[in-house]
Amino acid sequence: MELQELRIFLVLAEERHFGRTASRLLLSQSRVSQAIRSLERKLDGRLFERTSRSVHLTAFGEVVRDDVGQAYAALVEALQRSKHRASSVVGTVQLGIYNNSLNAGPQMTAVVRAFTAAHPSCAVHFVDVGSVPDPLALLRSGQVDLYTARLPLDQPDLTIGPVLVRQRRVLLVAATDPLAGRESIDYDEIGERPVGTLGPTQPPEFAEAFIPSVTGTGRRVQRTVGNLGTAVEINMQVALGQLVHPTVEGWTEHHYHPDVVAVPIRDLPPSETALCWLTAVNNPRTSAFVEQAVAVLAQSDSHR
Incomplete structure (x- = not known):
């Protein structure tokens, strides 16, 4: 009709x-x-x-x-x-992305396409925050409008939006490590192997959830001296047996190293990422982008 x-x-x-x-x-x-x-x-x-x-x-x-x-x-x-x-949605959305599609998720391309189709007068600019010690500082200073944050994130000035991706946890170990041949492990099985420490600017709730300081049996993990560096540096340290690194599935595809193996961790919950933004900032571009993300992600979920 x-x-x-x-x-x-x-x-x-x-x-x-x-x-x-x-x-x-x-x-x-x-x-x-x-x-x-x-x-x-x-x-x-x-x-x-x-x-x-x-x-x-x-x-x-x-x-x-x-x-x-x-x-x-x-x-x-x-x-x-x-x-x-x-x-009213004009200008440019500054979207902060950390660690490529590991944080942005597989639907980000579809989200951006839907947004630019609905709002042709507004562009999307991707800001790589991988080398920034404190990505949330870019959000708080207005250098980015949105950030693909890894959860949990309990910051009173931030709003957490739609979940972008949910990923299983894995442990990066050297190819020569006995754990490399296992189908899966419990977090406690890292034993005396040292794990790295996230930088001090990372939210403590996220840092503890991503690299727990205590295993399921109550044993405290051994930490390396100094903070974790870039993906290249982490891979080299893991390959040399200097540390093991809890992360998410997909790491070895995005940051390949022939001497690094990812072993699934059974007893750590999946890790999620989500869009986040400053609650106090009323930005039509941000609202419109989040609206499109919700619609695209809902459509994706309905076809799983």
Whole structure:
């Protein structure tokens, strides 16, 4: 059923005259008549009683007018709101991404495409924060609008949005390590192998969840001296047997090293990432991007 047909019907119901209806809608009278006949066929009912002198709604037509009129008005209002929202979303979304698609998730490309299609006057600029000691500082200073943060994140000034990806936990070990041949392990099985420490600027709730200081049996893990470096540095240290590193599945695909093996960890919960932004900043670009992300991710979930 076409919206134009409904519009013609509602105006004719108000004007009760084909000529005035055609003039008001800038259409020919024949187009008005054609639209009404088409609508009557689709609804399987007569909408108007026509004579040479007058046009009146039938009882069925009055019911349709009352029902369709409210729905049509609501639809027009919604479309106007969407149009206004789209026209107000201009400029560039600064999106902070850490560690490539490990944090952004497999649907980020689809999210960006949907956003730019809905808001062609707004671009998306990716900001690689992998070498930044404190990525949240970029968010708080306004250098990025959104950040693909790894959870948990319990910061009172930040809003956590839709989850982007959920990943199993793995332990990176040297290819020569006895654990490298295992199908999976418990976190406690790292034994005396040292693990690294995330930098001091990382939120403590995230740091503890990502590299727990205590195993399931209550044993404290051994820590290396100094903080973890880049992915290249971590891989080299793991390959040389200087440390083991709890991370997420996909690491070895994104940061391949022939002497590093990822072994699934059974007793650590999956790690999630999500979009986050400053609660106090009312930015139409941010709201529109998050809205598209929610829609795309929901569609993706429905097809799993």
